[in-house]
Amino acid sequence: MGLATQVVRFYVDGFRSMRLGRTLWKIILLKLLVFMTVLYLFFPNHLNRRYETDQQRADHVLRQLALLPDGQQ
Amino acid sequence: MLEQLDVSQLSWARGQFALTAMYHWIFVPLTLGLSFLLAFFETLYVKTGNEQWKRITKFWMTLFGINFAIGVATGIIMEFEFGTNWSNYSWMVGDIFGAPLAAEGIFAFFLETTFFAVMFFGWNRVSKGFHLLSTWLVAIGSNLSALWILVANGWMQHPVGMQFNPDRARFEMESFWQVLLSPVAVSHFVHTTSSAFLLSALFVVTVSCWYLLKGRHVALAKKSLAVAATFGLISSAFVAFTGDESAYTAARVQPMKLAAMEGLWDGEVNADLVAVGIVNPGKKPGDDSDPFQFEIKLPYLLSLLANRELGSFVPGINDLVYGNAEQGIEGAGDRIARGKQAISLLATYKQARDEGDAVTAEAVLQQFNQVRDDIGYGYLSRPEDIVPPVPLVFYSFHVMVALGTLFPLLFGAILFFLYKDNLSQQKWFLRLGVLSVFFGYLASQAGWIVAEVGRQPWAIQGLLPVGVARSNLTTTTVQMTFFMFLIIFTTLLIAEVRIMTRQIQNGPEGE
Numbered sequence: 393m394g395l396a397t398q399v400v401r402f403y404v405d406g407f408r409s410m411r412l413g414r415t416l417w418k419i420i421l422l423k424l425l426v427f428m429t430v431l432y433l434f435f436p437n438h439l440n441r442r443y444e445t446d447q448q449r450a451d452h453v454l455r456q457l458a459l460l461p462d463g464q465q
Numbered sequence: 466m467l468e469q470l471d472v473s474q475l476s477w478a479r480g481q482f483a484l485t486a487m488y489h490w491i492f493v494p495l496t497l498g499l500s501f502l503l504a505f506f507e508t509l510y511v512k513t514g515n516e517q518w519k520r521i522t523k524f525w526m527t528l529f530g531i532n533f534a535i536g537v538a539t540g541i542i543m544e545f546e547f548g549t550n551w552s553n554y555s556w557m558v559g560d561i562f563g564a565p566l567a568a569e570g571i572f573a574f575f576l577e578t579t580f581f582a583v584m585f586f587g588w589n590r591v592s593k594g595f596h597l598l599s600t601w602l603v604a605i606g607s608n609l610s611a612l613w614i615l616v617a618n619g620w621m622q623h624p625v626g627m628q629f630n631p632d633r634a635r636f637e638m639e640s641f642w643q644v645l646l647s648p649v650a651v652s653h654f655v656h657t658t659s660s661a662f663l664l665s666a667l668f669v670v671t672v673s674c675w676y677l678l679k680g681r682h683v684a685l686a687k688k689s690l691a692v693a694a695t696f697g698l699i700s701s702a703f704v705a706f707t708g709d710e711s712a713y714t715a716a717r718v719q720p721m722k723l724a725a726m727e728g729l730w731d732g733e734v735n736a737d738l739v740a741v742g743i744v745n746p747g748k749k750p751g752d753d754s755d756p757f758q759f760e761i762k763l764p765y766l767l768s769l770l771a772n773r774e775l776g777s778f779v780p781g782i783n784d785l786v787y788g789n790a791e792q793g794i795e796g797a798g799d800r801i802a803r804g805k806q807a808i809s810l811l812a813t814y815k816q817a818r819d820e821g822d823a824v825t826a827e828a829v830l831q832q833f834n835q836v837r838d839d840i841g842y843g844y845l846s847r848p849e850d851i852v853p854p855v856p857l858v859f860y861s862f863h864v865m866v867a868l869g870t871l872f873p874l875l876f877g878a879i880l881f882f883l884y885k886d887n888l889s890q891q892k893w894f895l896r897l898g899v900l901s902v903f904f905g906y907l908a909s910q911a912g913w914i915v916a917e918v919g920r921q922p923w924a925i926q927g928l929l930p931v932g933v934a935r936s937n938l939t940t941t942t943v944q945m946t947f948f949m950f951l952i953i954f955t956t957l958l959i960a961e962v963r964i965m966t967r968q969i970q971n972g973p974e975g976e
Contacts, residue, residue, distance in 0.1 A: 406586025416534035429525035458812035
């Protein structure tokens with residue numbers, strides 16, 4: 393038996409023999425699904441969404457940094 | 466232009482980050498510490514050939530697996546929060562955090578796909594030696610994985626090894642080794658990981674004491690306790706030693722944090738350490754009211770803690786806010802003035818650059834570089850803004866230290882009763898042992914409050930206050946996601962507790 397087959401069989405047998413592990417894997421997959429949905433819908437990258445290039449993003453942040461808190465330049 | 470600061474949105478964004486970080490930190494320390502306990506148990510199995518150690522290893526490995534499965538990916542949320550709620554900050558630190566976080570990802574990926582699998586699936590399928598090696602590599606790798614995150618956090622507390630590039634509006638790394646070996650990063654890593662070891666030892670104590678109270682799995686419980694209490698005792702010593710180092714480092718690079726931890730408003734030579742106290746919640750910088758309603762002090766010890774010299778001066782909150790010429794301490798007012806100058810020069814630089822006036826841009830940049838280290842202060846309105854919430858930091862610090870002092874006594878007593886072979890008869894003590902992990906979590910979370918609330922108002926110490934680091938979102942958006950995460954994380958915590966308690970009730974036979 394080749395090494396690759398041995399490795400694949402190692403994982404397949406391991407997953408098959410799980411008992412509590414099956415419940416845990418279901419929780420992991422469900423959790424990742426919920427996380428990804430929430431993150432995709434509600435957590436866009438603010439700068440990536442508003443600007444197309446890195447230069448535009450840098451300019452935006454620089455504009456934020458370069459002005460005084462009361463809005464005076 | 467600097468978008469209109471919505472204080473409420475800022476508070477919700479901070480609250481959301483605190484919520485996710487604190488929930489994440491419920492799972493992480495158990496992974497860090499239990500992985501080493503598994504390695505100890507399995508080493509004893511391989512060394513002695515005693516099958517009972519194998520049974521013990523497999524039992525705790527199951528609980529480790531539950532914690533890992535529920536906790537995995539909870540940290541991802543924080544990385545997304547950076548991009549959404551803290552976009553200015555996220556952009557500015559991308560160059561610094563990129564390398565440590567990529568290293569963390571690579572470590573985690575290789576560990577979780579290879580050695581985790583061998584650890585859980587490999588019993589009787591790989592050699593004893595290779596299985597043991599895998600368990601050790603999981604322990605070492607998990608903790609190295611934490612190193613990179615803590616290095617990133619350490620850099621925020623003490624930004625070194627970088628330079629601000631105004632063209633890219635980014636902090637750019639100049640020395641990876643300075644970032645990695647910064648004294649704050651090093652003390653942060655060793656203190657945090659050793660506290661995680663201590664917490665995991667308390668977890669084993671809790672479960673084992675419960676078994677002893679119930680009279681079940683007595684041999685497993687006693688053997689587990691012997692290893693965990695020894696590990697916990699050694700970890701407690703490390704926690705104390707590294708905690709002392711953290712305070713010493715804070716005195717050098719974050720003196721305001723140390724002053725808040727101790728409720729020290731006016732600096733003193735031969736400064737006393739407040740062992741126990743009730744702070745005056747209405748105390749403000751510069752007023753004459755008493756800082757404490759009640760306190761018990763240990764003479765000279767704060768000077769010793771801060772400077773390792775009994776007769777030394779420790780600056781108080783008022784010294785740092787208003788300055789102390791006698792001690793050569795500059796007040797925040799001067800730094801605010803220089804910070805505003807830096808912001809103004811940055812604006813002039815940008816204008817000159819945008820207009821293609823290279824000569825003016827270069828001249829302004831040189832002026833900017835002379836005051837750039839104070840730029841963060843320029844966003845503050847008044848010197849008093851550099852003061853963190855003193856009561857919260859003070860109480861968190863004292864709760865952490867008080868519990869940290871009691872834990873080694875608990876571990877020592879366990880070892881004593883085990884040696885005397887009468888632990889099972891100490892019912893009151895076993896009940897205390899069952900509660901111990903909750904106190905461990907309290908101390909651990911309090912430690913993070915000290916580290917993070919104690920450095921307010923800074924996202925990056927001295928360079929970027931949280932108000933400038935944030936994105937311009939509506940308060941409603943952040944509130945909504947706050948409660949969404951509160952529900953998700955609470956559900957996960959309930960799932961962990963239910964599965965864990967069921968597995969503990971089943972005992973080693975229930976694998």
